Amino acid sequence: MTLKAGSILEGTVVNITNFGAFVEVDGKTGLVHISEVADSFVKDIREYLKEKDKVKVKVLSVDDNGKISLSIKQASAPKKSARPIEIDWAKKGKPQPTVNFEDKLSKFLKDSEEKFQDLKKHQDSRARGYRKNSSS
Known part of the structure; x- marks a missing residue:
């Protein structure tokens, strides 16, 4: 299977750095940047991942040099409410003087x-x- 943007695949974490994790997918290694590990802020990636973990990743891009950009958080199921929150601007929270x-x-x-x-x-x-x- 060829890697293309938008594909969701399973891979294995092969190396962890301060800025992300390298994941092997289909015999090739791609990078999951620390900002693409979880929906919340990730200070220490080692709290979320360990080497040899099996993870589901989404291919974000493959550039001309063969660098593969991956995301774990985008590979997970979308949240229940994908609609924006509706705000009733006519209501006032508390009366302002x-x-x-x-x-x-x-x-x-x-x-x-x-x-x-x-x-x-x-x-x-x-x-x-x-x-x-x-x-x-």
Whole structure:
């Protein structure tokens, strides 16, 4: 059987690295990148796979140089709900206090000015300390 994109086959894990696992399929070796091992984030691939494990893989691509890209997570059965979640935008989660734009802007400017003054004081005090030490 020739390997082509979209095929789902069974293979054997032959080597594991930090970035993925090499799987032998039909006498050829392809790479399952760490991002294609599971639906959740995979920090350590060795928690999911061991050498000589039998795995079901989907062929993602075969390039001109013969490099084979594989996926374990795409080979598994699709999730029950493949439809996007419907959101009712008319409903509001919890009532938000009504604050007009001018009030928000005024609060932002006040907070911003306070932060700026603190920063300026800090920089002035550091500059004065630097001058004292440099004149010695």
